Amino acid sequence: MPKGNKKINRRDFIKYSGIAGAALTLSGIAGAGYFAGKDKSTHTGWGKGAYGENQDFNRTPFRVNNPTYKKAGKPVRIGYLENIFNRNGELYRLMHPRDGSNPKWSLQQGVDDLPGDLKKFYKKHPGRLDEFKKAYRRGRQQKKNWEKYKDQYLLADAWSAAHSSPMRGREAFPAEPQDAPEKSDFKGINTKPCQLKSPGHGSRLMKKIAHTFGATLVGIAPVKEEWLYQGYLRGVGKTRYEKPPHWKHAIVVGIPHEWESLYANPVYGTSYDAYSMLNFIAGKLEVFLKHIGYAARSHVPPTDYDLVMPPLAIDAGLGEQGRNGILITPELGANTRLAAVTTNMPLENDKPIDIGIKEFCEKCKICAEQCPSGAISFDKQPPQVIRGYRRWEINQEKCFTIWNTVATSHPRGCRVCLAVCPYSRKNNWIHKLAKQMDAYDPTGAFSSAMLAMQKQFFDYPGAQEYLPPPDGSNAVYQEPPDWLKTEEWFDL
Amino acid sequence: MFIQPVFWIIIGMLGLLMITSAKYWLSDLNIVMKWWKWLLAGAWFVLLSLSLAGGMTLIGEGEQQAGLYFLGFSLLIILLLGVGLWRLLARKKKDTNQ
Ligand code: SF4
Ligand code: SF4
Numbered sequence: 151m152p153k154g155n156k157k158i159n160r161r162d163f164i165k166y167s168g169i170a171g172a173a174l175t176l177s178g179i180a181g182a183g184y185f186a187g188k189d190k191s192t193h194t195g196w197g198k199g200a201y202g203e204n205q206d207f208n209r210t211p212f213r214v215n216n217p218t219y220k221k222a223g224k225p226v227r228i229g230y231l232e233n234i235f236n237r238n239g240e241l242y243r244l245m246h247p248r249d250g251s252n253p254k255w256s257l258q259q260g261v262d263d264l265p266g267d268l269k270k271f272y273k274k275h276p277g278r279l280d281e282f283k284k285a286y287r288r289g290r291q292q293k294k295n296w297e298k299y300k301d302q303y304l305l306a307d308a309w310s311a312a313h314s315s316p317m318r319g320r321e322a323f324p325a326e327p328q329d330a331p332e333k334s335d336f337k338g339i340n341t342k343p344c345q346l347k348s349p350g351h352g353s354r355l356m357k358k359i360a361h362t363f364g365a366t367l368v369g370i371a372p373v374k375e376e377w378l379y380q381g382y383l384r385g386v387g388k389t390r391y392e393k394p395p396h397w398k399h400a401i402v403v404g405i406p407h408e409w410e411s412l413y414a415n416p417v418y419g420t421s422y423d424a425y426s427m428l429n430f431i432a433g434k435l436e437v438f439l440k441h442i443g444y445a446a447r448s449h450v451p452p453t454d455y456d457l458v459m460p461p462l463a464i465d466a467g468l469g470e471q472g473r474n475g476i477l478i479t480p481e482l483g484a485n486t487r488l489a490a491v492t493t494n495m496p497l498e499n500d501k502p503i504d505i506g507i508k509e510f511c512e513k514c515k516i517c518a519e520q521c522p523s524g525a526i527s528f529d530k531q532p533p534q535v536i537r538g539y540r541r542w543e544i545n546q547e548k549c550f551t552i553w554n555t556v557a558t559s560h561p562r563g564c565r566v567c568l569a570v571c572p573y574s575r576k577n578n579w580i581h582k583l584a585k586q587m588d589a590y591d592p593t594g595a596f597s598s599a600m601l602a603m604q605k606q607f608f609d610y611p612g613a614q615e616y617l618p619p620p621d622g623s624n625a626v627y628q629e630p631p632d633w634l635k636t637e638e639w640f641d642l
Numbered sequence: 643m644f645i646q647p648v649f650w651i652i653i654g655m656l657g658l659l660m661i662t663s664a665k666y667w668l669s670d671l672n673i674v675m676k677w678w679k680w681l682l683a684g685a686w687f688v689l690l691s692l693s694l695a696g697g698m699t700l701i702g703e704g705e706q707q708a709g710l711y712f713l714g715f716s717l718l719i720i721l722l723l724g725v726g727l728w729r730l731l732a733r734k735k736k737d738t739n740q
Binding site: 161164165166167168169171172174175176178179180181182183184185186187188189576578579580603606607608609628629 | 649652653656657659660661662663664666667670690691694695696697698699700701702703704705707708709711712715
């Protein structure tokens with residue numbers, strides 16, 4: 151073969167190999183993308199956060215002096231009955247007295263037959279008592295329906311029961327305070343605290359410790375009087391009280407729900423997986439703080455709080471409040487559950503952040519569109535001033551009616567608004583990139599483009615579909631994992 | 643994952659092969675390349691790779707519909723950009739011939 155031809159052949163060989171190489175590279179990159187999507191280590195679960203590496207959003211450029219909640223009047227502390235679980239508890243106790251005596255109120259009666267504070271509350275909020283009655287009746291139906299569904303959702307129900315079990319009864323951890331904070335928060339301290347190098351050292355230490363206990367997110371906030379409940383204090387009962395002087399700081403911790411079950415809400419998910427974990431984390435922080443000589447009180451879900459969590463977490467710089475009424479964080483989105491420990495340990499507070507979540511919520515409304523109860527507002531701007539702050543409010547009663555309607559064994563929640571939120575996506579490169587770029591874009595153009603894609607490209611079942619037949623089809627947001635599907639393991 | 647470094651080494655080698663091959667193709671087509679043309683061509687290829695990876699990531703995480711729409715939409719834009727880029731690169735060839 152002539153020398154010239156050989157040269158041409160080698161050149162051609164490289165030329166065509168380059169094309170083959172490009173095809174191979176693109177296939178490799180497509181494959182890498184596919185496996186990045188499948189990768190379970192990017193689930194926003196709590197498995198790999200022992201040293202805080204999941205708190206990976208750089209908050210520094212977004213720190214602000216004023217939190218993103220908008221003051222619009224004189225702040226008022228949340229009343230005991232403003233929490234739905236407290237007022238429902240009071241109604242249940244009237245209907246089913248613990249001492250077995252005759253019911254003091256029934257569904258056939260009205261608001262005028264209720265005692266003092268309850269009557270005042272429901273008079274002020276017309277329609278809510280009727281919604282309670284509806285929820286109660288739906289609850290009875292739910293029990294009957296369960297016969298039909300109990301095999302199909304057996305594993306999901308068992309998974310939820312397993313998670314809720316450590317929180318029940320006398321053996322629950324952390325133990326319910328038995329005294330006023332001035333006593334109970336100091337109980338168990340048998341050492342004087344060593345000289346702390348600085349409050350900054352205190353914060354860094356407690357954040358590291360909280361991460362080792364399993365917290366995904368940790369922030370430190372000052373304890374403001376306005377976030378305290380009024381009218382009820384754990385360990386004391388119904389009472390009027392001021393902020394205890396030793397509640398100087400709150401260590402606020404956040405963790406997500408297990409990701410696959412979150413996506414399969416409402417019927418396959420549970421709140422208790424995150425709740426039980428938070429009980430352990432906050433309870434352990436309380437023990438740790440007391441052990442090094444500081445007063446501590448944990449505030450944990452589902453209802454053992456003396457403080458309202460979302461604004462406290464906003465002050466701690468963890469995130470911002472969303473349209474769905476809950477905290478949205480850059481790492482976990484709406485899939486963020488909270489607990490806190492109040493303490494007198496000298497700590498350095500974090501500053502709140504502003505990454506434009508409120509502005510995104512003004513445009514988005516996906517949670518409102520998907521909410522089966524219609525409890526989430528569609529208003530662009532929050533129309534109400536609630537206890538001195540302008541914010542969106544969810545209709546708790548309507549939400550609770552859905553808890554009593556979906557195909558679960560008992561009202562154990564819905565969480566669709568957590569799952570469908572665009573901020574709750576997996577922590578893989580594409581969603582992380584989108585969240586970062588959105589935060590750094592002051593024009594809002596990027597978020598509008600992302601939102602348009604979110605609404606056009608992504609599939610949502612539709613609000614009514616989450617309900618059992620005949621109103622819906624027991625739809626879930628995404629397919630459940632095999633480990634929650636009874637039919638994968640048992641003959642039905 | 644242990645395979646990851648190997649994967650990126652192979653992608654790097656293929657990248658080198660692609661650049662060498664592109665040089666030959668372009669010189670055979672009488673296209674004179676400047677640094678900014680290489681930059682634009684590189685950016686186009688990165689965009690193409692990111693779109694493919696993005697669509698496939700969505701498919702991998704179970705969002706088939708979103709993944710396919712994303713692929714279709716972004717590949718269409720990239721195709722149009724590619725046509726524009728090619729005309730830009732080829733324009734120099736005409737200039738050179740004149
Ligand atoms: S939990 Fe369900 S019913 Fe309640 S607000 Fe969220 S989506 Fe609506
Ligand atoms: S779904 Fe949309 S509107 Fe609702 S909380 Fe999330 S970002 Fe805000």
